Amino acid sequence: MKSTIVWFKSDLRLHDNETLIKAIEKNLPIVPVYCFDLSDYKKSVYGFNRMGNYRFKFLLESLTDLNTNLQKLGSGLIVRVGNPEDELIKVAQQYNAKYLFTKKEVAYNEIKLFEKVEQALWKINVESFVLSTSTLYHANDLPFSIKDIPDVFTNFRKKVEKESAVRRVYDAPKLVQSPALDKFQLPTYANLGLAEPKFNVLTAVPFKGGETEGFKRLSDYLEGTRNVLNYKNTRNELIGKDYSSKFSLWLSNGCISAREIYWCLKKFESQFGSNESTYWLYFELLWRDFFRFMFKKHHQKYFSLYGLKQQSSNFLSQTNQSVELSDWINAQTASDFVNANMIELLETGFMSNRGRQIVASYLINDLKVDWRYGAAYFEEQLMDYDVCSNWGNWAYLAGVGNDPRSNRYFDTTKQTETYDRNGDYRKRWLRVS
Secondary structure, rough: OOOEEEEEEOOOOOOOOOHHHHHHHOOOOOEEEEEEEEHHHOOOOOOEEEEOHHHHHHHHHHHHHHHHHHHHOOOOOEEEEEOHHHHHHHHHHHHEEEEEEOOOOOOHHHHHHHHHHHHHHHHOOOOOEEEEEOOOOOOOHHHOHHHHHEEEHHEEEHHHHOOOOOOOOOOOOOOOOOOOOOOOOOOOOHHHOOOOOOOOOOOOOOOOHHHHHHHHHHHHHHHOOOHHHHHHHHOOOOOOOOHHHHHHHHHOOOOOOHHHHHHHHHHHHHHHHHOOOHHHHHHHHHHHHHHHHHHHHHHHHHOOOOOOOOOOOOEEEOOOOOHHHOOOOOOOOOHHHHHHHHHHHHOOOOOHHHHHHHHHHHHHOOOOOHHHHHHHHHHHOOOOOOOHHHHHHHHHHHHOOOOOOOOOOOHHHHHHHHOOOOOOOHHHHHHHO
């Protein structure tokens, strides 16, 4: 019997997953697959791993939860390790696949990978379908074409808010019919050259991966604690799990969708009222959309030194920046505030939004290091790494992205006085009395 493959990537959920729903509509048995791409477990050109220990841990938890939820519906998850263009061919042949459904990508490496997979499958008569499942607003509902999207966020936001609407979410399927699937088996840390991270009790993100945990956090942050009502006032704080939503953890793996958060937020506002803080949460989701659409428009420019610009005055012509970069990574800079943030990142896989801006500005403007090394280090370390948000934000702070200002500099002395006046954050991570 023929079958339909659903290739899960960073969409590890059943709720609001149009890819899965459209695949089911083909009325063939569903074969859910996740592939650990070996290229993600090799060093990038900047010398850092593309996948770090903390993100890998969260990914394993997310996949385990996805498999559990699929099993409840009569299915399960097949896991493969290797080159996706090879592994998906094997799955297609094993299960006599006629179709493959997967989410649409916008970043350069991810697009090239899909093209390889599509071409390989085409040779064995498997038809591929891609659907946009990552953004709050669907690309087809924007008030401009991709090539005409404003490069300044404010201009993008105003027009989208006025002329676009967020689509409703897709309900999770009640049944996923599958053939007899291979046993669910995840690779170990050692299999992929990683080490299991130690849990630090000081972490601001004591959470687990997966759709189930993502919904728990969403419910807790909205109706449970109503912390969202203070989000705008607390989002620049540094200590604790509730100063910000931490939704980025589950968004990065697609354990929960931006639209799901939006409609839950709207429901919350109808019950408890709206304010600047509830709007600001939506505002941040819109920023996330903006960077994804910018990648769709500008492609690999976000990975070049000068980004969207022809040139920049922010960088010195240095042939060797290894000492400065090493000092930054190892928390040996002249700024104890920067050092505290870098230790938190190294020991927990997370850093506050405020901290990210400060340490990025310091690397770029004070140490004069090529910003791409910082972005690549974040790619390795961040548990909530998202290619578009990460590289888009780094380019923004380097003055080669979407910032209309040419040089956005964060004075570390002033930032320290504003956000850690009493030194509580530094004492927490620098282990000083």
